[in-house]
Amino acid sequence: xxxxxxxxxxxxxxxxxxxxxxxxxxxxxxxxxxxxxxxxxxxxxxxxxxxxxxxxxxxxxxxxxxxxxxxxxxxxxxxxxxxxxxxxxxxxxxxxxxxxxxxxxxxxxxxxxxxxxxxxxxxxxxxxxxxxxxxxxxxxxxxxxxxxxxxxxxxxxxxxxxxxxxx
Amino acid sequence: xxxxxxxxxxxxxxxxxxxxxxxxxxxxxxxxxxxxxxxxxxxxxxxxxxxxxxxxxxxxxxxxxxxxxxxxxxxxxxxxxxxxxxxxxxxxxxxxxxxxxxxxxxxxxxxxxxxxxxxxxxxxxxxxxxxxxxxxxxxxxxxxxxxxxxxxxxxxxxxxxxxxxxxxxxxxxxxxxxxxxxxxxxxxxxxxxxxxxxxxxxxxxxxxxxxxxxxxxxxxxxxxxxxxxxxxxxxxxxxxxxxxxxxxxxxxxxxxxxxxxxxxxxxxxxxxxxxxxxxxxxxxxxxxxxxxxxxxxxxxxxxxxxxxxxxxxxxxxxxxxxxxxxxxxxxxxxxxxxxxxxxxxxxxxxxxxxxxxxxxxxxxxxxxxxxxxxxxxxxxxxxxxxxxxxxxxxxxxxxxxxxxxxxxxxxxxxxxxxxxxxxxxxxxxxxxxxxxxxxxxxxxxxxxxxxxxxxx
Numbered sequence: 010x011x012x013x014x015x016x017x018x019x020x021x022x023x024x025x026x027x028x029x030x031x032x033x034x035x036x037x038x039x040x041x042x043x044x045x046x047x048x049x050x051x052x053x054x055x056x057x058x059x060x061x062x063x064x065x066x067x068x069x070x071x072x073x074x075x076x077x078x079x080x081x082x083x084x085x086x087x088x089x090x091x092x093x094x095x096x097x098x099x100x101x102x103x104x105x106x107x108x109x110x111x112x113x114x115x116x117x118x119x120x121x122x123x124x125x126x127x128x129x130x131x132x133x134x135x136x137x138x139x140x141x142x143x144x145x146x147x148x149x150x151x152x153x154x155x156x157x158x159x160x161x162x163x164x165x166x167x168x169x170x171x172x173x174x175x176x
Numbered sequence: 177x178x179x180x181x182x183x184x185x186x187x188x189x190x191x192x193x194x195x196x197x198x199x200x201x202x203x204x205x206x207x208x209x210x211x212x213x214x215x216x217x218x219x220x221x222x223x224x225x226x227x228x229x230x231x232x233x234x235x236x237x238x239x240x241x242x243x244x245x246x247x248x249x250x251x252x253x254x255x256x257x258x259x260x261x262x263x264x265x266x267x268x269x270x271x272x273x274x275x276x277x278x279x280x281x282x283x284x285x286x287x288x289x290x291x292x293x294x295x296x297x298x299x300x301x302x303x304x305x306x307x308x309x310x311x312x313x314x315x316x317x318x319x320x321x322x323x324x325x326x327x328x329x330x331x332x333x334x335x336x337x338x339x340x341x342x343x344x345x346x347x348x349x350x351x352x353x354x355x356x357x358x359x360x361x362x363x364x365x366x367x368x369x370x371x372x373x374x375x376x377x378x379x380x381x382x383x384x385x386x387x388x389x390x391x392x393x394x395x396x397x398x399x400x401x402x403x404x405x406x407x408x409x410x411x412x413x414x415x416x417x418x419x420x421x422x423x424x425x426x427x428x429x430x431x432x433x434x435x436x437x438x439x440x441x442x443x444x445x446x447x448x449x450x451x452x453x454x455x456x457x458x459x460x461x462x463x464x465x466x467x468x469x470x471x472x473x474x475x476x477x478x479x480x481x482x483x484x485x486x487x488x489x490x491x492x493x494x495x496x497x498x499x500x501x502x503x504x505x506x507x508x509x510x511x512x513x514x515x516x517x518x519x520x521x522x523x524x525x526x527x528x529x530x531x532x533x534x535x536x537x538x539x540x541x542x543x544x545x546x547x548x549x550x551x552x553x554x555x556x557x558x559x560x561x562x563x564x565x566x567x568x569x570x571x572x573x574x575x576x577x578x579x580x581x582x583x584x585x586x587x588x589x590x591x592x593x594x595x596x597x598x599x600x601x602x603x604x605x606x607x608x609x610x611x612x613x614x615x616x617x618x619x620x621x622x623x624x625x626x627x628x629x630x631x632x
Contacts, residue, residue, distance in 0.1 A: 052377065052378050052379075052380060054284075054285040054286045054378050055249075055283070055284050055285040055286075056284050056285070056286065056287060057283075057284045057287055060284070060287050063285075063286075065377055065378050066377075067376055067377035067378075067542065068376070068377025068378040068379070068380070068527075068542070069377075069542070069543075069546055070380065070546070070550065070551055070552050071546070071552050072542075072543050072546060074499070076498075076499030076500065076501045076502065077498045077499045077543070077547060079499070079500075080412055080414060080498065080499050080500060080547075080554075081547075081554065083412045084408045084409060084411075084412045084414075084554055085408075087407070087408035087411055087412070089404075089407035089408040089411065089558075090408035090557075090558065091405070091408070091557075091558045091561040091562060092557035092558055092560070092561040093557075165285060165381065166381040166382060166383065166522065167380070167381065167382035167383065167551050168382075168383050169382065169383070169551075170382075170383075170384045170385065170560040170561065170564060171382070171384075171551050171552065171553075171556065171557040171560050171561065172382075172551040172552040172557075173552070173557045173561075
């Protein structure tokens with residue numbers, strides 16, 4: 010595969026994934042994940058520039074494996090999951106997809122930007138979350154699976170009632 | 177359709193804090209609370225002055241500042257402070273404003289600094305707040321006495337079992353007296369090991385469009401909301417049914433009238449050993465050395481302890497799982513419901529585990545806390561989905577016009593016939609039922625007393 014083809018394949022994967030999440034097809038989304046998935050969204054604090062970007066090594070908004078993601082999705086299926094009933098209407102914009110070339114491993118290191126607009130209830134004003142994702146996509150039986158995701162949010166204080174959506 | 181009578185003061189409009197306050201006592205005596213308590217801006221401004229400027233407020237945990245010079249940005253009410261361990265090791269809470277012309281001198285949420293330098297004109301302070309230097313002193317500040325121009329400090333700063341509190345009131349009673357008899361319950365959460373509890377990472381911070389008292393009152397003993405609000409979490413089996421509890425006398429009790437603070441407890445009968453479901457690798461570290469037999473017994477039988485230290489510090493000590501292929505484990509969550517306006521709260525949430533616990537367990541404890549009580553928490557998500565609706569009601573013109581009261585009568589007066597436990601070993605009054613809102617009524621009584629305690 011050429012670099013262009015690889016980028017196209019990875020981009021299609023991310024677009025397809027975003028569509029599944031925006032359409033609330035969480036079961037199908039779960040099938041895009043490797044059973045070894047590591048999914049992290051660290052807490053971020055504002056730091057002076059000499060102290061780095063402020064992503065925590067110990068505090069997370071999400072720090073998931075397959076089992077915990079499965080349980081989250083199981084809860085979302087309940088009509089009593091008030092945070093998502095009525096559901097948040099999301100629009101994920103995935104862009105700036107960059108794929109790192111590697112000869113050592115079959116996994117593809119994919120970086121992308123994410124902007125998620127969240128609309129709830131009868132509020133005309135969406136909440137917006139943006140960040141960078143650093144993913145590892147693994148070819149498995151002719152398909153790509155997400156086996157690692159690190160979401161680096163731009164915000165430190167979350168400007169939403171809850172993080173009831175996936176990123 | 178009930179539309180209510182036209183209020184005589186309708187023409188006056190909102191922001192009528194004193195008037196709202198005047199009716200509260202009469203309402204509380206009937207188990208009612210005016211809706212506007214949760215939404216009136218004038219009342220909120222009074223709260224900032226009469227509650228937040230006078231009480232002991234939680235700032236942070238000692239374990240967040242392990243090294244000299246470590247600092248974090250924190251708030252008292254809505255005011256910015258620096259939480260710092262100075263060069264001598266003393267923990268300080270310093271007003272985050274340059275004494276020159278008011279610039280915010282600490283602009284990072286966290287870091288380590290031997291001194292703070294103002295970006296505007298370069299006034300420099302040691303990390304204990306003392307003014308170290310000003311620019312061109314010999315030219316423009318010849319007579320300036322540096323000793324008089326150090327950073328302001330909170331009036332009092334004190335620690336209890338690792339919890340650092342501060343107050344803006346120089347006349348406030350000492351922290352130990354403010355916590356009073358309630359320390360008996362704090363000790364159970366915090367003193368099972370010699371090293372106590374340790375914070376496991378930076379706090380979650382997030383904004384919820386609800387009044388700060390929603391969270392604070394809920395953690396005083398809103399036992400009956402669990403079955404409905406958190407039904408989706410209960411139904412997927414991530415917490416034992418006994419720990420979650422249903423209204424009734426079986427295993428749940430609420431403790432009120434404890435120096436203004438409250439706790440609710442779900443526990444197993446005597447003889448069972450649970451310790452909130454910490455695994456053996458952690459419970460083997462627990463000892464009764466720093467506790468009485470009665471306290472240790474409560475820890476042993478504990479499934480869930482949930483409480484609020486007035487006004488806005490709460491905790492939750494509980495066992496559950498984050499995945500059906502893993503056994504449950506326990507963690508301690510502590511949080512601040514920080515006021516950001518009558519209809520807005522910033523929630524700060526820390527997750528803790530025993531200091532001596534194995535590192536691998538601490539990682540697990542963190543994930544358990546995050547999975548249940550945090551912005552993405554399977555329980556927390558549903559609480560915060562509901563509370564903003566109350567804020568809308570509380571700030572509505574309808575509520576103002578019709579003097580709408582909220583019903584806090586569960587377990588009140590004739591609605592209830594469960595007597596307090598006669599042989600309860602701890603302080604306060606222990607009611608062996610979850611079918612009541614006594615803890616919430618107690619919270620609002622404490623609030624009312626503080627709001628009307630003389631004019632200073």
